[in-house]
Amino acid sequence: xxxxxxxxxxxxxxxxxxxxxxxxxxxxxDNYTVTPLTTWKASSRGVCLLTKITATVKTPSxxxxxxxxxxxxxxxSQFAILQTGPNSFAVTRIVNLSEDAVPEDYVEPTVQQK
Numbered sequence: 001x002x003x004x005x006x007x008x009x010x011x012x013x014x015x016x017x018x019x020x021x022x023x024x025x026x027x028x029x030d031n032y033t034v035t036p037l038t039t040w041k042a043s044s045r046g047v048c049l050l051t052k053i054t055a056t057v058k059t060p061s062x063x064x065x066x067x068x069x070x071x072x073x074x075x076x077s078q079f080a081i082l083q084t085g086p087n088s089f090a091v092t093r094i095v096n097l098s099e100d101a102v103p104e105d106y107v108e109p110t111v112q113q114k
Contacts, residue, residue: 004077006042006050009094010034012083016066018055018091022048023073034081049073053091055081066090 010016013036020030020042027048034040051073055066066089069079078094 002046003048003075005045006030006053006077007039007079008032008034008053008091009039009078009080010036011080012036012057012089015058016055016081016089017058018053018066020050021052021054023051024048045077049075050077053079055089055091057081057089059087061087064089069093 006020008018008020015033015035017031017033020032022029022045027046030042032040032042049071051071053069055068057064057066064087066081067084069091074093076093080092080094082090082092084090
């Protein structure tokens with residue numbers, strides 16, 4: 001058994017580099033660099049739970065440290081680097097809404113019901 005390989009999508013117009021940290025001393029952390037609007041994918045992972053992803057964004061104004069993704073240990077594998085303001089960035093987990101199946105008889109509430 002192993003977890004899916006970590007993928008980090010760079011949704012910015014800048015080069016980003018950082019580190020993927022894993023929970024166990026038996027797992028090697030990954031350093032990564034990802035170019036604008038592309039995705040970096042780890043070469044291995046095994047049964048290593050992820051604890052942190054850092055990112056430094058190289059902008060014309062200088063290097064900006066993004067808000068990292070942190071966890072006590074997760075098997076999630078899809079992440080993105082987002083620009084959250086003029087000079088601020090964050091690493092976040094990509095949530096696939098198709099995983100959240102809606103019951104067949106579900107009806108979206110109207111404005112008055114909300």
